[in-house]
Amino acid sequence: MSRDRYERIKRVLDVTVAALVLVLAAPVMAATALAIALTMGRPVLFRQSRPGLHGELFELVKFRSMRAEGDPLSPLHDARRMTPLGRWLRATSLDELPSLWNVLRGDMSLVGPRPLLPQYVPRYTAEQFRRHEVRPGVTGLQQVRGRNALAWEERFVLDVWYVEHRSLLLDLRILAWTVVTVLRRDGITAPGSATAHEYRGVPVPDREREPVR
Template identity: 60%
Template sequence: MRRATDITQRVVDVCVALTVLAALSPVMLVVAVLVRVRLGSPILFRQPRPGRYGVPFTLVKFRTMLDVDPQRGLVTDDDRMTPFGRLLRSTSLDELPTMWNVLRGQMSLVGPRPMLMRYLDRYTPEQHRRHLVRPGVTGLAQVHGRNALSWEEKFALDVLYVDHRSIVLNARICAATLVTVLRREGISAAGTATMPEFMGSGPQVDGRSGNA
């Protein structure tokens, strides 16, 4: 059953990614021009993220922040985030290039969101199970609070998805995602532009401290 779900999900991923990339290419072109004018180059944000089983891939999104520039006081995410960047994030337009990652099989439409590579040795063994599936553009945590959740709450929902994933659940998550995006809910944690860094929440996978 789980194998059949994964195969079906991959077929859906390819079909939806191709449709979105083709249908919304004019929108992506407009966003790309606006990013170039408002934020400068590069237009795309690229960063290594852990995929399935923790294997790295390069995540691609539209850029939403200014470059780090201590002389201008642009150091933290809060400093670097502009109103235009917040608009892109709140509408999830910055995620459109991620369809390329989905098309290539590095991500899925639904799954745990790909976090930073440096978090890999900060997860508990239970939290680490979130990497048993492809990371997703949206997921269970994104429709139950998004960045308003604590890290522990997010990861618990990620593992819950891994254990109970199905085509029906994926459809429900996608539908709920549309509502969340329209309402612009949970865009950031309280007091931050995105989320505070995850420093670990218990015994680590490799025995090191959560601040590694």
């Protein structure tokens, strides 16, 4: 299958599945929004700029899982800001449901590299930036291979591997693996962190090397 045909079919699949899940999950989303409003107050949605296709910024939408206090970009305060409801939402991935709106808009795909923080982009090597050759995903290869439990270097290797080998069959496999990963609640947090460790880039000598092909 040609790459162009794959991208067209994938987009149709993204829109169809995202719209269907949003309709079917509407009662769950309404209950989740009410629970967040009662325990954490408003707003119930978390909105943040993230780099997407070609590094262009878009507004990611998720359910809030933390109290709105401290620095929302600092993982150092995540453990203090995280609520019991928020931990459960992350463990069950219910916090991701509003991101299906990003899929409908075309900001994201169902499958692709996870959208990370904008401040990480200048820290990428040229090889790592290749993760932005495709739309970011609600789930992805690194999500089903370890998620936040993986070292950053491993995550980027998996992201670039996906970019180079993406196909409908691989996407369907990742979606199936995602169900298993969510049920097992694997890799939700990084060791010693309430969420994930900050990506600080690679050592300078590594940046000067030719990207590994």
